[in-house]
Amino acid sequence: MTTVEEPKTTTFDDNDQKPVGFGRMLRKEDPRLLRGRGRFTDDVQLPGMLHLAILRSPFAHARVVSVDTSAAEASPGVKAVVTGETLKGLGLAWMPTLSNDVQAVLATDKVRFQGQEVAFVVAEDRYAARDALELIDVEYEVLDPVIDVRQALAPDAPLIRDDLEGKTNNHCFDWETGDADETEAVFARADVVVKQDIVYPRVHPAPMETCGAVADFDAVEGRLRLWSTTQAPHAHRTLYAIVAGLPEHKIQVIAPDIGGGFGNKVPIYPGYVCAIVGSIVTGKPVKWMEDRSENLISTGFARDYIMRGEIAATRDGKILAIRTNVLADHGAFNGTAAPVKYPAGFFGVFTGSYDIEAAYCKMTAVYTNKAPGGVAYACSFRITEAVYLVERIVDCLAAELQMDPAELRLKNFIQPDQFPYTTKTGWVYDSGNYEPTMRQAMEIAGYAELRREQEEKRARGELMGIGISFFTEAVGAGPRKNMDILGLGMADGCELRVHPTGKAVVRLSVKTQGQGHETTFAQIVAEEIGIPPADIEVVHGDTDQTPFGLGTYGSRSTPVSGAAAALVARKVRDKAQLIASAMLEVTVADLEWVKGSFQVKGDPAKAVTIQQIAMRAHGAGDLPDGVEGGLEAQICYNPSNLTYPHGAYICVVDIDPGTAQVKVRRFIAVDDCGTRINPMIIEGQVHGGLTDGVGMALMEMISFDEDGNCLGASLMDYLIPTSLEVPDWETGYTVTPSPHHPIGAKGVGESATVGSPPAIVNAVVDALQPYGVRHADMPLTPSRVWDAMRGRATPPI
């Protein structure tokens, strides 16, 4: 186990003493990105490149009667117009989704959500392509849509998926976990039972860069190069090979710089396939870049769970059991990105951080006439919903018991000596020490003082609320014995090569979308082999340049690929030790590793640096018997378990009683992500996630009118937070390393997005206690808060 003393600095200046390993340092990728020298998909320009625009359905549910493309084809600059019928001829009208469903690439029979792809135009420039869309004449026969998810299974509900053999209703899947009878028995004998209906509305990842691709098919070589906004280039390449029947070795997927993903760039979208088809039919490179509205209305949404939470406890506040029933809206096609055996993602961790006796969840998922998806939007595969449920219902219990919510949580935590802890739904929490994390958050907040202040303010009629959430996440999917995506195991490859002069290149299967991989992974390797991070190039995002692995989402990069990077570096170090023993003419056992060099035990003057060893590995002269030249290694890491980061968040809000506007005054986040590699990057991840949480709690929601029109089709309608809505974040940390991860790191990419919404909602509900409010659903816009104050809180859907 390696941990280092963290320099106590709060400045964001670069460290003079750049760490050779873990520690605070500026990001290696930032000079390029900050100077506008990043290279994003839309920056790719190829000779003769054409532009593609997609015609989308204005209706949520309609039969496609006919598509007339003749006027569009005659429009100036147009090279090709392709419809569903054309694709049908090529066997490409439908494609598999990440959840073993199928999704239309271009509609042939019906359109099933507003914004669905109907046809595309390839033209000389983006304007000509877009103009020609207006000339495509589609005749629709409008059908009744299924918009109200609660009515999706009603006997008279219109059938959405008549493309599926034998389908007679809108049922998507059922899923359950835990023990229903055992849970019922515990509920039956509990002193106190609290029930609460809780909605986690549909939200959208809304990355700054929309999705897009440049496809370049070389008909002579039979070779496809595809630049695309993908968080998972290798998985995509294999799926293209399977779907399009192109040989995998002839496909190169390149994910260049990505302007934010948040799960939005995990699925394969029809647009990518259209770009490939466009290039095949025109024989030219074809660019497709989605516009903002297209991104918001058609690409992977997240959440959309209607939950009933129930919690059972003793009168003195011992939580006994948690039970939930979930209605999940999966939209028109089940495009959930999750390991296939986990249709509800990792929602099973809804038992939270508490040692309870029984738990049970029953979920029903349905199809509706809304955009498909259910992506891991910074949610670690539905953990966001699970944590929101448990942290909200625990607060409801605290209110019922008239107990302080911090005290209630402290009383029920899983204790440090219970780890590894198997939950009642079968998850094995690897490590945790919750109380110190909670206490630290309370200390930073000045919890007791805040409660006193609140009491005084309440006496004056002012509305102040304090909200707590404590979360445990399950990240780093995952062990290949039970986790795969469409049959692809979730293990990650990694390759490390040390050049003769002691510089190195590490090749990753994961792909940054802004998380700082080029720095973090250089630091992981640096920590293990003592080469400074500046001397380590991190290569990622290009399937021709990197080993196979499943990509970056679900906070999996550090838990999986981070482990791979550490282990591959150790492999290189082991080889370096063999070479060092020859160089120093001692046995391997006589050498000790002092970061950056091997020394003869007891004689530090006799030492060789990793750089000297690298030169020797490539240089003249014999190497020890059985040792090949070169200094490199490769590995494929299969995690033995997930990792379980945790954190304690406290939010303080003030509400204007006259306008019901919520102001987040303070937010304290104490995170435990195990070993901390670059604290600055961790803080960045936390700050971003917390901001995201403020957005979801207070303003974000993709809603629909009764005809299925998406009401969030622009950033004027779908609000995302700005710096003015958020306070100065107050962060802290504890370190409980993962016992099975080679460096003890747990992943932090989504912790704050997962943990913050319940803290904010709990704070708002706490502030509204004088009005007798026990629950109010997100988004807590002024109007919805005002409704709650009037005793008229309504679910948003």
Next chain:
Amino acid sequence: MQVPAPFEYERATSVDQAIGLLERLGSSARLVAGGHSLLPMMKLRLANFDYLIDINPLHAELGYIRPVGDEVRIGALTRHRELLESDELAAAFPIFRDAERVIADPVVRNRGTLGGSLCQADPSEDLSAVCTTLDARCVIRGPGGAERVVTMEEFHVGPYETAVGDDEMLTEIRLPLRPGGGSAYEKVERRAGDWAVVSAGAAVWLAADGTITDARVGLAAVGPNTTGIPEVSAALRGREPAEDLYEQAGAIAARSCDPATDQRGSADYKRHLADELTRRTLRTAVARARS
């Protein structure tokens, strides 16, 4: 990137040349000022025009804040940022700075103009509410240099509709300066830079004895256009400023407006805000008039 339909573009060289072009091209042409309302609509293809006449080259001529006699005159091309930063304007009508601080963001404020805001005639436009509150007059110029001056009530003829004809241009806003005045603006928004859920402006003029000689309230986002409420003025005139009077004014405001339920909030809530914000802005306006 959202791309607009094809259009022709011409830069104006003078007000009369721009009007001449409008006269010739008719309803297929549009002036573009800051472009922050027009271009988003064109990119979304909610509006398509064959010709855009860019009046930004006329900024030297039409960008000004100028006291003339008992009026403050503001040129139609005066940008949000200039309105925000003008100390002169803030001294005469603090409502402007209140409003400008909550309009959009710096990028929009750097380009967007007073004239564009009024001509857009969006029911949520903050500057329209400000001008309604201040009883502004709008100077409209047509072919041959013909000018007419209309009130805000006459200027806005419906949502997104104004009294400006196809071959006319708004050139100036005139704000009457009266003694003993104070004004204020408040807006409730879901997020910084968002359009108003509801916003309210208030202006009061006090006599030497402290009674209200005149008062006006303008509301945004609660009806087809930003609304001035004569009944509020009538209720306040001649009265001593006091909490119960503001309450009365608030109740009238809530009653007189016509909000719709949408994603920004329920009609009930908006009505409540009309009341709440009317009271708040009157309170501030009176305090400012007194100081």
